[in-house]
Amino acid sequence: MSAEARSGRFLPDFQSVLSDITRLIEARAVSLYTPHIAPSDPRAIWAATGMPQEALSEYAAYYGNFDVWAQAVTRDGLPPKGSLIDTDEMVRAQDLRRSEFYNDYLKPYEIGRCLVSVVDDGKLPGFPRVRLSIMRAEGQRAFDDQEKATLGAMQQLLRTVIRLHQNTIASGEQSQLETLAFDRLKEPIFILDAAASILASNEAARRVAQSDPRFQLLRGRLVLAETRDNAELRTALTALDAGREVPVFLQLGGNSAGGSPLSLILTRPSGLAVTQMQNCIVLQILEAAAAGAGDKELLVARLGLTDAEAVVALGVARGLSHEEIAQLRHTKVSTVRTILQRLYDKLGINKSTELARLVYQTLSHDIFLR
Numbered sequence: 001m002s003a004e005a006r007s008g009r010f011l012p013d014f015q016s017v018l019s020d021i022t023r024l025i026e027a028r029a030v031s032l033y034t035p036h037i038a039p040s041d042p043r044a045i046w047a048a049t050g051m052p053q054e055a056l057s058e059y060a061a062y063y064g065n066f067d068v069w070a071q072a073v074t075r076d077g078l079p080p081k082g083s084l085i086d087t088d089e090m091v092r093a094q095d096l097r098r099s100e101f102y103n104d105y106l107k108p109y110e111i112g113r114c115l116v117s118v119v120d121d122g123k124l125p126g127f128p129r130v131r132l133s134i135m136r137a138e139g140q141r142a143f144d145d146q147e148k149a150t151l152g153a154m155q156q157l158l159r160t161v162i163r164l165h166q167n168t169i170a171s172g173e174q175s176q177l178e179t180l181a182f183d184r185l186k187e188p189i190f191i192l193d194a195a196a197s198i199l200a201s202n203e204a205a206r207r208v209a210q211s212d213p214r215f216q217l218l219r220g221r222l223v224l225a226e227t228r229d230n231a232e233l234r235t236a237l238t239a240l241d242a243g244r245e246v247p248v249f250l251q252l253g254g255n256s257a258g259g260s261p262l263s264l265i266l267t268r269p270s271g272l273a274v275t276q277m278q279n280c281i282v283l284q285i286l287e288a289a290a291a292g293a294g295d296k297e298l299l300v301a302r303l304g305l306t307d308a309e310a311v312v313a314l315g316v317a318r319g320l321s322h323e324e325i326a327q328l329r330h331t332k333v334s335t336v337r338t339i340l341q342r343l344y345d346k347l348g349i350n351k352s353t354e355l356a357r358l359v360y361q362t363l364s365h366d367i368f369l370r
Contacts, residue, residue, distance in 0.1 A: 014047035017161065021134070021154070022049060025147045028111065029135045031056060032119075032158075034128045035067035043128060045162065051135070055109045068101060069116045070131065078121060078129070082155055085116040088142050112138030117151055119158045130162055186302050188285040191269075194241035196221045196233065199280055208285060214252055214262070222283070224252070236266045240281045244268075262286065302362050303347065312339045316352050317359035 018030045029050030037044040039060050048056045070078050073085050087096070093112075096102050106112070115134045122129035134143070134151065188205035190198055197220050201209070209215050209222070216223040224230040229252060236248035247267035265284045299310040308329070315325035315336075322340075326333045344350050347358060 014045060015049060017158070018047060018049040021132075021151075024150055024154075025115075025134055025143075026136070026140070027134045028137045028140060029055075029109075031059075031133045031135070032130070033060070033064070033133075034130055035064050035070070037128050038064070045128075045130065045165070051109060059105065063101070063105065067129065067131070069114065069133070070118060070129075079118050081118055081121040081123070081159075082152070083118040084148055084152060085114075085118070086143055086148070087114045087116070110137045111135045112140070113142065115143045115148065115151065117155055117158075119155055120162065127163060130158075132158065186304050190222055190283040190285075192222060192237060192281050192283055194237050194281070196223070196237060198222055205285070226252075233264070233266075237281055240266060240268050299359065299362060303358075305343070305346070308339055309343050309346070312336055313343055313355060313359050316340070317356040319356075 014032055018032060021027070021030050027050060029048060031048035031051065032045055033047070033056070034043070034045045039046040039057070046056055046060055067078065069085050069087065069090075073079055073083075073090055079085065096106075113136050117132040117134075119130040119132050120127055132151075136143075186204055188208045189202045190205050191200040193199060198217070209217055214225050214229075216225055222233075224233050229250065232250050236250065240248065245268065247265055250264040250266070252262040252264065263286045265282075265286065267282050267284075269280065269282050295314055296307065296310045299305050299313055300307060303310075303313075305313065311329055312325055315328060320328070322333050322336045326336045329336070340352075340355075343355060347355070349355055349358065
């Protein structure tokens with residue numbers, strides 16, 4: 001069984017789907033594609049059977065942004081979901097043969113007629129336009145009513161498969177974002193089991209384990225150097241593992257190397273990817289002065305943002321426009337945009353939606369207690 005199957009991800013085999021279609025409808029070639037989305041985009045679908053890969057690549061490169069058949073069949077907007085476009089009915093054969101598209105693309109690949117299904121019109125959020133094109137050579141017969149009915153009946157099934165695929169992509173992006181939120185935190189976070197075995201940790205936690213003498217690693221377990229502190233840690237882990245819902249707070253004094261006092265917050269998580277680990281407990285390490293900080297201060301501490309960057313990030317997460325954020329900060333809109341670009345560069349993201357999710361994951365009450 002593949003890793004994808006074990007993880008429950010739905011990764012449809014579009015080549016098999018297209019091969020099944022050719023068994024029901026005679027075709028020179030069949031392609032399934034997402035116009036206006038480049039093949040390199042994770043959301044894209046560019047699959048074909050019966051034609052060389054370069055033919056599909058050429059269509060994507062030169063005609064993908066035009067959605068040729070859908071735009072040709074209607075002057076205003078695009079045809080609705082479920083529409084079928086028979087090129088024999090749309091344009092006369094002699095007119096088609098005079099077209100640049102026919103001579104530059106269709107003819108070299110021996111395509112004389114097409115039956116195109118508007119599988120999805122892209123009007124629902126999160127789902128792209130999807131087209132299925134069944135192609136025949138000039139010498140092959142025209143498409144009949146029975147074949148059109150067969151293709152029409154298959155459209156809902158195709159939409160279901162594609163939407164499952166898109167949901168898988170969205171889920172994968174969310175999982176990556178959750179991982180980014182966890183590892184970007186400047187505060188050390190350990191995910192432990194009841195025996196203090198380390199199930200996961202972020203980069204800041206790994207630095208603490210290597211450099212702070214108050215923390216030790218012993219055969220994969222987290223151990224506190226002071227016997228009393230370690231006993232309190234074990235008691236807290238046992239209580240949380242037994243079902244305690246109220247978080248546990250522990251205090252560590254300064255160390256001989258000049259380290260500042262620390263607050264340890266232990267709680268059971270109820271969100272994000274860490275809940276996939278059974279019976280896990282979150283140990284969050286804060287400098288004592290940081291306890292009780294507000295949202296802006298937490299973003300500064302956890303993501304290493306400046307005050308200005310934290311205010312803009314919070315504004316984006318709360319759905320404010322650039323103008324509203326500028327008014328809030330008593331600054332220019334252009335300044336907000338400059339800070340936003342700096343945030344993208346610093347955090348390794350490029351969309352406001354990704355920034356909003358990262359802020360919410362960073363401040364999430366479900367995982368990290370304030």
